[in-house]
Amino acid sequence: MSVLPSMSLFVVLALAACSGEDRTEKGGAPVPPIVNDSSMGLILSWFGPDGTQVASSVADVPVVARAEVRVQDPSIPPEERNPNWVFIANLEKKKGNGNYPVMAILRSKWEHKRRPATTDVDVTPRAEASSSNTAPVIMYATRTCPVCIKARRWLLDSKIPYTEKDVGSDSSAAAELARKGRVQGISTSGVPVFEIGGKLLVGFDKSAILKALTGARPASQQVI
Numbered sequence: 001m002s003v004l005p006s007m008s009l010f011v012v013l014a015l016a017a018c019s020g021e022d023r024t025e026k027g028g029a030p031v032p033p034i035v036n037d038s039s040m041g042l043i044l045s046w047f048g049p050d051g052t053q054v055a056s057s058v059a060d061v062p063v064v065a066r067a068e069v070r071v072q073d074p075s076i077p078p079e080e081r082n083p084n085w086v087f088i089a090n091l092e093k094k095k096g097n098g099n100y101p102v103m104a105i106l107r108s109k110w111e112h113k114r115r116p117a118t119t120d121v122d123v124t125p126r127a128e129a130s131s132s133n134t135a136p137v138i139m140y141a142t143r144t145c146p147v148c149i150k151a152r153r154w155l156l157d158s159k160i161p162y163t164e165k166d167v168g169s170d171s172s173a174a175a176e177l178a179r180k181g182r183v184q185g186i187s188t189s190g191v192p193v194f195e196i197g198g199k200l201l202v203g204f205d206k207s208a209i210l211k212a213l214t215g216a217r218p219a220s221q222q223v224i
Contacts, residue, residue: 029085029104030081030082030085030087030104031104032071032087032089032102032103032104033071033073033087033102034099034102035058035071035089035091035099035100035102036058036094036098036099036100037057037058037059037098039057039058040056040057041056041073041074041075042056042071042072042073042074043056043071043072043073043074043156044056044057044058044060044061044069044070044071044072044089044091045069045070045072046061046062046065046068046069046070047065053065053159054156054159054161056156058091058100061091066090066091066092067090067091067092068088068090069088069089069090069091070086070087070088070089070110071087071088071089071102072087073087074152083107084106084107084108085104085105085106085107086104086105086106086107086110087102087103087104088102088103088104088105088110089101089102089103090102136160136161136162136196136197136213137155137160137161137162137163137194137195137196137209137213138162138163138164138165138194138195138196139151139152139155139162139163139164139165139192139193139194139195140164140165140167140173140177140188140191140192140193140194140195141164141165141166141167141168141191141192141193142166142167142168142169142191143166143168143169144168145168145191145192147191147192147203147204148191148192148204150204151192151194151204152164154204154206160209160213165177167191177193180195180200181193181200184199184200186200186202187202188200188202190202190203192204194209194212196209196212196213197212197215199212
């Protein structure tokens, strides 16, 4: 488990300006990621009979679900994501350049479209906290923590929807974790820390996470 720096450093990091590639198109919509048969590292999710399904390659997406697949790119730092938009790909037919069409749509429109049947959940880190409870797991982590990287990959491989909060760059997330730790009498000086069903789990313990999920999810959604 990695030891966190002081709260003052969190504040400095949160306030520091960052520069990078412009990920916004004209009109305010973010630039969609490139999706093709050789794409690696993307997270593809769709709705099936048992809820949200996740894959890491186009080949793993069932043909019947390819018309509308959400695309998430975990390589984009949380602070560079726009939480108001989601990317939706049509994997049924490629464009002339071999890529699949991907469009950015407002999150509000996407979630409204999915109701009342269900609401989409995130499986990648998100900068905002307003919709964090839609996923069964919240992972408090930092971008460079080696254990966090292992935990993140395990969650994705296990197809467990989760929301990640970066306490290394988000002072509000760090303060939120510290407050929850005080309430539960748990030290939160290291990461990762998981919250499942309102209870904190310190460190990356697969068995403890699965056990907590078994108690937090309906039987039809339990992880086996």
